[in-house]
Amino acid sequence: MLPENAIEVKNITKKFRVYHDKGTTLKEKVLFRSRRMYEERVVLDDVSFSVRKGEAIGLIGNNGCGKSTTLKLLTRIMYPDSGSIEITGRVSSLIELGAGFHPDMTGRENIYTNASIFGLTKKEIDKRVSDIIAFSELEKYIDSPVRTYSSGMYMRLAFAVAINVDADVLLIDEILAVGDANFQAKCFNKLREIKANGTTIVIVSHSLGQIEQICERSLWIKDGKIAKEGTPRDVHPMYLGYMGELAQEALAETKSNDGNEAKEEKEAEDSRDKTNSESQIGNQSIIIKNVMTYDTNQQQKAVFRTGETVCLKIDYEVLKASDEVCVGIGIFRSDGVHCYGTNTRADKMPNLSMKHSGIILVELENELLPGEYLVDVAIESAYGVYADYKREICRFITMTEFEDIGVSRICHKWHGECFNNPV
């Protein structure tokens, strides 16, 4: 092991047995040997990496890629089937908070139990106990039984213990979701402080933003192998791109399923009285046949990044010509929030004349924040008279590396002394 490294992982492979029908009782083990069929699933396949002392790395990847297993191997909860893991110094893990808490014991007693599970001696705990209590902000309640705590208080106490164990190597799995926003900020600052003191940190998280803030390096694990390794700035966009592809595939699948359903529905409808169809809105003099999303290169696409242009292509059929037409669109987030809506009249355009079937292209500067969005399209054949209105006729997904919150990005600039940019 190189002296500058805190963690060295060499060629580790981990397989899990996935039992079709797992028996753990003696009867099942003895009698149904043949029935205990299992598949071997390779979770980690010949993975090697090392972490320098004082470095912080983030493990990213989609669900089931093996990143949590890697962390479990580092903590020695599990052991690799082959390969070796070497770690120098005391390892502490923020994976399970509040291990060994006993509800009937006081907060203070539980601090001792919990800290001892991290391998601290009584003396070491005595030294830290006031820090722990201060960090948890539970001074008033520290001598009441833990069962009287709210779940937030419980987690605060647990986190306070875990983070005050002075470890040389700290392993963290998705933990910065503890308590309210203030407490989270506090945890985050504490983590920075710990890092500044030279602790080596390995984080598993789905929050790329958190990793960017703390880690110098990201390891993207894909299907049990390291797909990419480098600075978060380099790795994360590639990862996001891959996730986008995955989402697009999933979307295509649901779309084809939807298509089948629609077909069935249509057949069912056809068998009923055709004129009695309730789902139709409008007089059907002009029909919206299809709406799809494209990028600026005319490529059909369903996943866009914030800031990218979304082109809506509306395919329509004219059954009865009209020259008082108005076309409108509405964009809704999947939870029903109406994000935006406009129409040709609102855009101060004159009435349109539609005589033949054709297409309309709407270019949208997509400033929407990550989420799934549904598009409504409507055509009026005359003022206030719907020719057709199609709800949720098309959907797209937005992904981003921005961390803004809300519905949409709003262009902004910061001014002030502190920005070297006086007001």
Next chain:
Amino acid sequence: MKLIKELYAYREMIFSLVKRDLKGRYKGSVLGFLWTFINPLLQLLVYTFVFSTVMRMGIEDYYLFLFVALVPWIFFSTSVSGGASCIWAQQDMVKKIYFPREVLPIAFVTSQFVNMLLSFLVIFAVLIFSGRTLNPLALLCLPVIMLVEYLLALGVAMISSAATVYIRDLEYILGIVTMAWQFLSPVMYSVDQVPEEIKSIFYMNPMTPVIIAYRDVLYEGKVPELATLLHAVGVGVGLLIIGTLLFGKLKKHFAEEM
């Protein structure tokens, strides 16, 4: 060696688990910790009544004869059958954080051991009260015997707790096994009553020398024979080594088997 060093580093965890178990056990009951003493005392009362008025055994002070063997036996049998589930019961911890897994059986057996020590206060009180002579020299052997039994119980508990993770039935099977084991150990009778032909089988039982030694010291008031002591020590240390090795092998897949 590495294991001993690591367990030493985790000593506080063992202490606090034992403390949690002892303090937590009677939490919420009115008499609380007093139950630790009331339990054996009531047991003793029942035995005294049954064996001195209902069923006479022809052994002088039979209730004492039985009691000085039964208390150590109960420690052993709970360590084995109750200890079987001590790892399984802590799955949350085992699956989520690292600590030397040996801590769990050690803490369980230690807390049972402390319980036995407390029961011994009752034994001594009764022994003094009953007017039997206590041999001070023999009593000096008592800590050795207790230590040996502790090692023995720990060795077997390591095996039973680790194996139970893989075969869940063991927990229930062991309940019956320990009951049968009790009848096959000289707890309720003396080894002298065992027919000569099967005596050798009795001596293969690791608990036999331990029980004999306890009874020698507390009931007979004599120093146990050296052979008995050596036998007990050999069995205790041997089982502990086997248990530790087996446990070390089985512990690597605990998290996956849960």
